[in-house]
Amino acid sequence: MALSDAEWTAIRLSLRVAAVAMFFSLPLALAVAMALARGRFWGKSLLNGLVHMPLILPPVVTGFLLLLLFGRRGPIGAFLAEYLGLVFSFRWTGAALAAAVMGFPLMVRSIRLSIEAVDRKLESAAATLGAGPAWIFLTVTLPLILPGILAGMVLSFAKSMGEFGATITFVSNIPGETQTLSLAIYSLTQVPGGDAGAMRLTVISITVSMAALMFSEFLAAAATKRMVAA
Amino acid sequence: MSLEVEARHRIGSFTIDAAFQSGGGVTALFGRSGSGKTSLVNIIAGLLRPDRGRIVLGGELIADSERKVFTPVHRRRFGYVFQESRLFPHLSVRKNLAYGRWFAGVGRSSAEFARVVEMLGIGHLLDRRPSTLSGGERQRVALGRALLAAPRLLLMDEPLAALDEARKAEILPYLERLRDEAGIPIVYVSHNLAEVTRLAQHVIMVENGRVKASGATAAILSQSTASLPRREAGALIEGLVELHDDAHHLTLVRAGECLFHIPHVFAPTGHALRLYIAARDVMLATTRPQEISALNVLSGTIIDLSPAHEGSVDVRVACGGNIILARITTLSREALRLEPGRPVHAIVKTVALGY
Numbered sequence: 001m002a003l004s005d006a007e008w009t010a011i012r013l014s015l016r017v018a019a020v021a022m023f024f025s026l027p028l029a030l031a032v033a034m035a036l037a038r039g040r041f042w043g044k045s046l047l048n049g050l051v052h053m054p055l056i057l058p059p060v061v062t063g064f065l066l067l068l069l070f071g072r073r074g075p076i077g078a079f080l081a082e083y084l085g086l087v088f089s090f091r092w093t094g095a096a097l098a099a100a101v102m103g104f105p106l107m108v109r110s111i112r113l114s115i116e117a118v119d120r121k122l123e124s125a126a127a128t129l130g131a132g133p134a135w136i137f138l139t140v141t142l143p144l145i146l147p148g149i150l151a152g153m154v155l156s157f158a159k160s161m162g163e164f165g166a167t168i169t170f171v172s173n174i175p176g177e178t179q180t181l182s183l184a185i186y187s188l189t190q191v192p193g194g195d196a197g198a199m200r201l202t203v204i205s206i207t208v209s210m211a212a213l214m215f216s217e218f219l220a221a222a223a224t225k226r227m228v229a230a
Numbered sequence: 231m232s233l234e235v236e237a238r239h240r241i242g243s244f245t246i247d248a249a250f251q252s253g254g255g256v257t258a259l260f261g262r263s264g265s266g267k268t269s270l271v272n273i274i275a276g277l278l279r280p281d282r283g284r285i286v287l288g289g290e291l292i293a294d295s296e297r298k299v300f301t302p303v304h305r306r307r308f309g310y311v312f313q314e315s316r317l318f319p320h321l322s323v324r325k326n327l328a329y330g331r332w333f334a335g336v337g338r339s340s341a342e343f344a345r346v347v348e349m350l351g352i353g354h355l356l357d358r359r360p361s362t363l364s365g366g367e368r369q370r371v372a373l374g375r376a377l378l379a380a381p382r383l384l385l386m387d388e389p390l391a392a393l394d395e396a397r398k399a400e401i402l403p404y405l406e407r408l409r410d411e412a413g414i415p416i417v418y419v420s421h422n423l424a425e426v427t428r429l430a431q432h433v434i435m436v437e438n439g440r441v442k443a444s445g446a447t448a449a450i451l452s453q454s455t456a457s458l459p460r461r462e463a464g465a466l467i468e469g470l471v472e473l474h475d476d477a478h479h480l481t482l483v484r485a486g487e488c489l490f491h492i493p494h495v496f497a498p499t500g501h502a503l504r505l506y507i508a509a510r511d512v513m514l515a516t517t518r519p520q521e522i523s524a525l526n527v528l529s530g531t532i533i534d535l536s537p538a539h540e541g542s543v544d545v546r547v548a549c550g551g552n553i554i555l556a557r558i559t560t561l562s563r564e565a566l567r568l569e570p571g572r573p574v575h576a577i578v579k580t581v582a583l584g585y
Contacts, residue, residue, distance in 0.1 A: 121316055124277050127303040128310040129379045130333030139329075143320045 007201060009176055010184035017092060017180055018160035021100035022153050025107060029152065033111035055105040059165025066098055066170040094171035095178045099163045103156035110155055114148020115141070151219040158212035161205070181205055231415050233257070233383065237273045237283035246270060246280070246439035256409050256416045258430035258447070260423070266439035267419045271385050274417065275310050276303040287383055287415075307334065309381030309414075313388045315372035317360035323371050324356040330379025343378060349411075350374045350404055366397035370404065377412065384408075384416045390425060395584065398425075403496035405429055423462050424584075427451060427506035451506065463544060464508040465555040471501045480525075480580065486551025491525035492583040509544055511582035512556035515575045516566050526578040528554065534570050535563065547576050554578075 003011070035041070036048055054062050070077040070088045080086040088094035118141055126136045164182040171178040173187060185201045188194035236249040246266045250257075259267045272278035274285060276293065279300065285292040293300045309330075317326050327343070347353050350370045360368060369389055376384060389405075390398045402425070409416060409429060420426050426433060427447065434444040443450055451466040469485030479494040483503055490505060497503060519527060530549030537543070538560045545556045545568060554576045558568075568574070 119316075121312070121314070122318060124303070125310070125312065125316040126318075126329070127277070128275055128306075128308060128385075129330030129375065130304050130307060131329075132302075132304045135333070140318060 003200060004197065006175060007184065007197060010179055010181050010201065011204060013092060013095075013176070013179065014161055014181040017096045017099055018157045020093075020096040021103060021160045022107075022157045024096070025100040025104050025156060026149075026153060029104060029107040029156075030111055030149065033108045033115055036108070037112045037115035051108050052105045054102050054166075059102065059163075060169050062101060063098060063166035063169025066094075066101065066166065070094070070097060070170070088171070090171050090174060090178065092171075092177055095163075095167050095180060096160075098166040098170045099160035100156075102163050102166055103159035106155040106159055107152035110152030111145065111148050114145040114151075117148075118144050147219045147222045151216045154212050154216040154219065158209050158216075161208055161212070231288035231382070232286075233274075233288075233415055233417070234284070234286040235270070235274055236285075237270065237280040239269065239273065239278070239280035239283070241269065244439060246273075248436065248439060248441045250434045250441050250444055252415065252417070252432055252434075254415045255431040256418055256429050257432040257434060258426040259417060259419045259434050259436055260421065260426050261436035261442075262421055265436045267421075267436050268387055269439075270436065271310075271387050271417060271419055274383075275308050275385055276301065276306050277310075304333070307380065307382050309376030309379055309384045311369070311373050311376050311384070311386040311389045313391050315360070315365075315368035317363075317368055317371055317375070319360055321360075322356070323352065323358050323360065323363070326360065326371060327352075327356075327375050327378055329375060334380040346374050346377050349407060364397070365393050366400050369393065369397075369401055373401075373404065373408070377408070381414060384412075384414050385419075386416060387419045388421070390422070391420075399493075399495075399584070402428065406497070423451070423464070423506050423508070427466060427504050447504070460539070461510070462508065463555060463557065464506055464511075465553055467505040467507060467552050467554075469503055469505065471495070471497050471499050471503055473499060486549075488526075488528050488550040488552055490578075490583070491580045493580060505583060507554060507578055507583065509555040509557035511578060512554060513577040514545060514547070514556050514558055514562070514566065514568065515577060516568075516572070518575050519577065522577070523579070524577045525580045526576075526583075528552075528576045528578075530554065530574060530576055532568060532570050532572050532574055535568065545574075547574060549576055 032047070032051060036044065067089070068074050072078065072081065072089050077088055086093070088097050123136050123140055126140045131139060162182055163180070164186065167178065167180060168183055173179050173183045179187065181201055181204070185198050185205070188198040188201070231254050233252045237246055239246045244266070246269055248270055259270060261267050269278060273280050273283060280295070282295045284294045284296070291299055292306060318329065321329070347356070350373060352367065352370050352374060355363060355367055355371065360371070363371065373389065390401060393401070406429065418429060430447050432445065433447045433450040435442040435450065448466050448468065467485045467490065469483040469490065472482045472484040472489065474481050474494065481492050481495050483490045483492055483505065492505065495503065518529070528549040530547040533546040533548050533553065535543050535545050542557050542559050543563055545558060547554045547556060556576055
């Protein structure tokens with residue numbers, strides 16, 4: 001099963017897009033998960049709805065909204081391009097942004113559930129032992145939710161690997177720049193004689209997704225084991 | 231070091247309105263479950279912020295709602311031993327024990343660490359995970375963890391409640407050593423009279439969020455007054471450990487002219503010990519019983535009898551310098567013609583004196 005250069009390019013690009021999407025959305029996802037699990041503030045259900053939006057909306061709609069907001073003439077896109085030199089439209093960074101947005105609800109959900117499972121009595125025990133809020137988070141909360149964070153990262157990664165609709169709408173299908181694994185498979189199915197290539201990439205896609213899912217399950221099991229309070 | 235607590239707090243329809251002082255040593259907060267003892271301890275610890283309140287420890291103002299002073303939990307340095315040990319499941323026993331040391335700024339003084347580990351007998355557990363420990367072991371580790379954080383005050387919320395009798399008997403001696411050696415004031419929450427009797431110098435009776443009575447343990451427990459739940463009425467005996475009968479797993483305690491046989495306790499000979507003998511565990515006989523399994527048969531004289539209440543009366547008996555309370559039915563009182571001045575024998579089973 002020899003892969004052509006174009007196919008390798010698509011695979012490498014997909015891995016890069018997924019990794020970047022996963023790592024950059026992590027801090028924000030952790031903060032949002034913490035706010036949703038612990039915070040009491042006005043507009044909490046609004047924030048919850050907003051976070052879950054990409055899960056419910058047709059991906060094309062999400063992609064189109066991203067294009068409107070982060071495109072070259074979009075309010076946010078124009079600002080970022082002007083002041084930070086960060087361009088999303090028709091670049092691999094845009095593909096990563098689309099992937100991050102689509103994977104965000106999954107990551108937040110996974111982290112949020114693990115935060116809610118933490119026995120807060122352990123945190124108050126840490127406080128009586130002299131740990132301030134920041135130290136409690138670092139030495140008690142974070143170690144206990146780590147499996148949940150890792151599981152969320154895996155889910156986000158897997159989602160990014162398979163992202164199609166939002167990506168093609170937002171950054172189009174440019175080989176070597178925005179043509180990820182899914183887009184490459186789609187392209188191959190559109191040309192005569194592309195079936196063999198599509199098949200090869202499909203096998204790779206299945207392998208990566210399956211591995212990610214099993215790894216995530218493994219981490220979830222580890223999390224439950226760890227949460228059994230002593 | 232003295233502790234002053236004043237707190238007023240509403241939780242739904244339940245109101246806590248309590249004030250008490252303690253002059254050091256072990257102060258027991260005694261009351262049935264749901265009486266607000268735990269909330270009161272959480273207020274002292276700073277885990278619960280009362281609507282109004284004031285806490286002063288050794289002259290230092292810890293919290294005062296009037297003056298808007300509130301020291302956060304982690305700066306109070308009050309050790310807290312919870313009912314469920316609350317050990318960190320992701321850390322080994324050793325790391326659990328060391329957790330508070332660093333924040334207390336006492337560093338890694340290995341001598342202190344070794345002393346506490348030795349005192350609690352947990353040296354062989356150091357590399358284990360909390361989930362692999364038994365309930366008694368967990369509580370001992372939790373106690374060590376609180377002690378090693380160099381607390382100024384130790385709060386204990388029913389640390390033995392989740393344990394069976396055997397595990398309780400295993401931990402009580404450590405608590406006694408702690409009381410006698412550590413020199414830290416301790417607030418001890420309990421609904422168990424035997425525990426309170428054995429450990430506390432002062433008792434604060436809590437009922438419905440209010441302080442109903444407070445004072446020295448002996449004074450509070452020997453008044454057969456309304457301050458104690460009727461079921462719990464009894465007599466406090468203060469004695470010294472005379473000898474241990476290892477073959478029969480017994481300890482003999484001398485109090486006045488009486489010698490009490492009690493289940494074995496870990497205490498050196500000559501060690502002062504308080505016993506609580508519940509009135510419902512005491513029988514009376516007008517002639518000395520023969521061939522009886524009960525080991526404590528004490529001759530004495532009836533001092534007085536309480537008025538009948540639901541068919542039973544409390545009889546106070548003077549026995550060799552001690553006062554013992556016996557709860558008997560009015561039927562027995564009439565059958566035996568019990569009246570003040572009459573010589574009787576008070577009978578107490580040894581197993582009723584276990585902890």
